[in-house]
Amino acid sequence: GAGVSQSPRYKVTKRGQDVALRCDPISGHVSLYWYRQALGQGPEFLTYFNYEAQQDKSGLPNDRFSAERPEGSISTLTIQRTEQRDSAMYRCASSLVPGPNTGELFFGEGSRLTVL
């Protein structure tokens, strides 16, 4: 696609529900990153993939968070048993070259998660 696409753009859920956030990177981009961004703050790293392999998941806050990229393209970030503190903007970024820290990152518009 023309850019990194994320869905849903907005998600409101009740505490305890599971949510799945989707990221469709730019076609042909090798690396894919997930970030979480609080209002007024810079993005906070969660995890990243090169192709389908999850290279680093050290930023995932706890075991309720997981991510996959089974075919090396679309990725899903899943949050189980959501809590109010999970409310944030979740951003995906992709890069043409394998990561980390090589090549320009292109960010999506983000998925705004609100947990009631």
Add this chain to the structure above:
Amino acid sequence: KNQVEQSPQSLIILEGKNCTLQCNYTVSPFSNLRWYKQDTGRGPVSLTIMTFSENTKSNGRYTATLDADTKQSSLHITASQLSDSASYICVVSAKLITAGSQGNLIFGKGTKLSVKP
């Protein structure tokens, strides 16, 4: 600890004026430094990427400088426009040493710039 500090936290200037945003970092070993512009509600967009050997790089009215000895960078905006109103985020990349190192991109909290007519 790898950190990126930006100043000022926020800045208001009049249209047409110049301004300079600062970024200090303690990331080691250093790989590259990036400046991003983030419009409200949008994803960050890359302005410049600078490696150790580059001490200045321009992108239109944006000029970034890097002093790798003092671990400082600045982003200078010339003849500001209303559309420059955004958050500007400094991101420093560390060379990969081991896996599990948070993707090696350390983000600053950003400087929120408001350009007034």
